[in-house]
Amino acid sequence: MIKSELIAKLATENPHLTQKDVERVVGVIFDQMIEALEGGGRVELRGFGAFSVRSRPARGGRNPRTGDAVSVKAKHVPFFKSGKELRERLNADE
Amino acid sequence: MKGETLTRADLCEAVHLEVGLTRQDGAALVERTLDLVAEALEQGQTVKLSGFGVFQVRAKRERIGRNPKTGEPATINPRRVIGFRASQVIKARIDKALGG
Numbered sequence: 326m327i328k329s330e331l332i333a334k335l336a337t338e339n340p341h342l343t344q345k346d347v348e349r350v351v352g353v354i355f356d357q358m359i360e361a362l363e364g365g366g367r368v369e370l371r372g373f374g375a376f377s378v379r380s381r382p383a384r385g386g387r388n389p390r391t392g393d394a395v396s397v398k399a400k401h402v403p404f405f406k407s408g409k410e411l412r413e414r415l416n417a418d419e
Numbered sequence: 420m421k422g423e424t425l426t427r428a429d430l431c432e433a434v435h436l437e438v439g440l441t442r443q444d445g446a447a448l449v450e451r452t453l454d455l456v457a458e459a460l461e462q463g464q465t466v467k468l469s470g471f472g473v474f475q476v477r478a479k480r481e482r483i484g485r486n487p488k489t490g491e492p493a494t495i496n497p498r499r500v501i502g503f504r505a506s507q508v509i510k511a512r513i514d515k516a517l518g519g
Contacts, residue, residue, distance in 0.1 A: 326459040327467045334455055335448060342444065349438045350448045355471045357425060357433045359509050363516035366422025373453045374501070378513055401517040402510060403472070405503030414461050415476065415499045 362403055372410035379404045460501055472505040 328351065336347045358368045358376060368376040383399040407415075427449060434445035456474065459466050466474040476499050484495045505513075 326455075326464050328469055328471075331452065331455055331466075331468075335451060338451065339444075339448070342440070342448075346438055346440065347448070350434050350440070350445070351452060353434050353437050354430055354449060354452055355468060357430055359471070359512060361422065361425035361429075362509070362513050364422035365517060366424055368425040370427060370453060373457060376503075378517065380517075400514050403503075403505040403513055405472075405474075405501070407501040411457050411460070411501065414457065415501065417461075 370408065372408050374406055374408040374411060376403060376405050378402065463499075468506075470506055470508050472503055472509065475502045475504070476500070477502050 332344070332348050332351055335351070336342065336344045339347065361368050362376060362378050365378065367378075378401050381400050381402055384397050386395050386397040387393065388395055427446075430449045431442065431446040434440060434449060435442045438445070440448070456466050460474055460476055463476050465476070468474075479495075479498050479500055481497045482495050483492055485491065486493050
């Protein structure tokens with residue numbers, strides 16, 4: 326499923342809203358999450374999961390083409406951990 | 420740098436304020452958005468949200484683990500897990516905001 330399909334489905338389910346409004350809602354939801362992470366915060370959505378930012382230390386790496394040693398700077402990467410309810414839904418057949 | 424934790428209530432409020440829907444409509448849409456993503460994953464679909472990232476279901480095989488409390492070996496059943504890969508755009512934004 327891609328974003329446009331998600332929007333189309335929400336729009337069909339909510340005929341009292343315009344497609345434009347639904348698009349904006351989906352945009353706001355994911356923008357808010359990004360902004361929270363940018364601010365050094367977390368996103369916690371019970372039942373769905375949590376997004377956080379993890380820091381990765383600087384390390385030595387190699388250019389895979391030439392084999393030259395290069396240094397890779399420390400960085401922050403977004404991380405998602407699925408929530409309990411979602412994990413259970415995914416493995417409901419067991 | 421410790422930021423705030425964003426929750427459903429914050430998302431509902433933002434949708435209400437920025438899109439101008441009623442709180443009730445906003446809350447219902449936030450819930451349904453998350454639920455549609457969850458439903459797609461449950462069906463084994465990959466969910467691609469451009470500018471945000473990709474959620475993908477991966478199958479894990481059965482393996483032998485250990486009960487960390489007793490140290491006894493235990494089989495871990497095959498299961499499905501969700502992987503998330505953030506888009507380049509958000510990786511760059513977050514790394515820039517938090518100073519690399």
